Amino acid sequence: MIRDDQEMLARLQQLVEENLGNEQFGVGDLSRSVGISRSHLHRKLRAAAGQSVSQFIREYRLRKALDLLKEGQHTVSEVAYLVGFSSATYFSRCFANLYGHPPSKTDKVEPFGQEAGPPGQVKMQWKKSISSKRVWMLVLLAILLPYTVFFVIQLSGRSKANGVMTKSVAILPFENLSDEPSNAYFTMGVGEAIARKLSAIADLRVVSKTAMFLEGESKESLVDIANKLNTFYLLKGSVQKFGDMIRVEVGLVNGKTGHWIWADNFDREFDDIFQIQNEIAEKVALHMEITLSPEVRSKLNLGYTNNSVAYDLYMKAHYEFTTYTRAGYTRAHEYVKQAIELDSSFALAYSLQGNIAIAKGSMFGVELDAMEALSQAMISIRKALEIEPDLPEAHAVKGFYHLYSDWDFKKAEQAYKKGIETFNTEGYALYVDYLNFAGRHKEALEMAQRLEYIEPYYPNTRMILCLFYNQQIDEAREFAQSRLRVVRNYLTMDSYGFVLLNSGDHQEAIRIFQQIFELENIRYPRILGWMGAAYARSGQPVRARELIDELKQHRALNSAGSPAFFIAVIHAAMDETEDALHWLSVAIDDHEMEIPWLTTEPQFYQLHQHKDFRAMVKKVGFPGT
Incomplete structure (x- = not known):
């Protein structure tokens, strides 16, 4: 058993030294070597040196690395491997975090026993006791605090x-x-x-x-x-x-x-x-000179849980959900289900569960038909709002339900507005769609810009479509191309292909649509419909009809992904008005998820004055009808 702090520190340093070049030597190995549990070792090391075990190991390796680099006999990569880092890049990052300079600038690194890096990082004092360090730090803080406060106030005021x-x-x-x-x-x-x-x-x-x-x-x-x-x-x-x-x-x-x-x-x-x-x-x-009101403080824990295991599962679920892939949705569904089983009062988990259900019935989830997905979602959302009536995330999904299930534009907007009262990117994105459906394209663009302002590089950006609907075609294409250099996912490629199709670049649109199929090896009905329209508009009717047949086969299995709607898209692109109207009528009878896009789908623009189309618009309840 280790008897005192000094003996413990010396023993731990010796063990790390003996395993310096072993990249696999970690917290578990060190705790086993001294015969105590990981958590017990963590508490003892925290009390003795103010460090976690993994930080102790890492910083010992880095201090040895500094010695080797100063000797000048090895390259940075060689030193990284000598002290147990399998990645030179990760080594360089850790080195810079500790010393404030990259490994190539060791001449600027302060000697042992002095602090390095930004304030707040706990560095080991190898030549002073920890108690002495804390005394001097308090003295220094007392001297500098008035000046620091004055400086912060001057900046923040x-x-x-x-x-x-x-x-x-x-x-x-x-x-x-x-x-x-x-x-x-x-x-x-x-x-x-x-x-x-x-x-x-x-x-x-x-x-x-x-x-x-x-x-x-x-x-x-x-x-x-x-x-x-x-x-x-x-x-x-x-x-x-x-x-x-x-x-x-x-x-x-x-x-x-x-x-x-x-x-x-x-x-x-x-x-x-x-x-x-x-x-x-x-x-x-x-430190930003902002006073938190009681109302704000009450919102800090809105929707959360006190169960740490449930919260861990929720974070896993949310992480998978934001991959925006079918595989991610499947994993997210399982994680959030487990979280709710552990805490049946976890409002955020119910809200996420509702969002996942909707995603699985969406144009790129295509696992559930619209009404099944929406029904599942609303069960979860009702539960979330019973627990937390003001939860923005839940109101955003409730707005989606009102719009896509009830075709109730008024209730949808009311819920969407509640969904963006605080930071909620999904809520902003859904409200942008609503504004476009309602023909309020300028407002939609302003809201999409606000979303971009709040969360640049948001992977589910609405900027591309909003620029298109505001007749800024070149800007839409440029934005899509710049975003694809950073994020190459379904959502961005979907919007880019849409713009290409509807601005006359049919062959490039077909190429993008093919790439979308290859992302998860899924032939999405929406992309089949738009690709069929691109074939039709580019004088390839045989290929267009092949995709109509494929969509009909899909619909024979289920209506997930709105196959009837996209059969109508292809017929409209082929100027087959009666067939297009027939399949739109089928899509409405099937209550397909894509129906709110009825008036904003460009392939249907030529149908807008047809009495049957206008009757459908009125039946759905679009504003102004």
């Missing part, structure tokens, strides 16, 4: 600085420092939860994680990133999860200067994750 809102913050992707890469869902979930809580502050603009999902590989400075996102502050962080313990390091950066304003670390048991997220949100607000 202004409503604008160089045209940028001072009360604006971008939540950069939190770094996963866990031993297991599979914990990425947890890291992402923590960052999202903090963004959601901060968005409850009415006068604070929050830019979410997907705005900078490439930031981890970016070479840009923090100032450049803040300028690109038009935010005054940046929130950076990292998360470690090991056993039943978590460590969250987070810091607030002035985006105009790149200086750290505040940073801290939180080492707790996993059950405390909810409190950690609330504390971070409150401290960020404090």
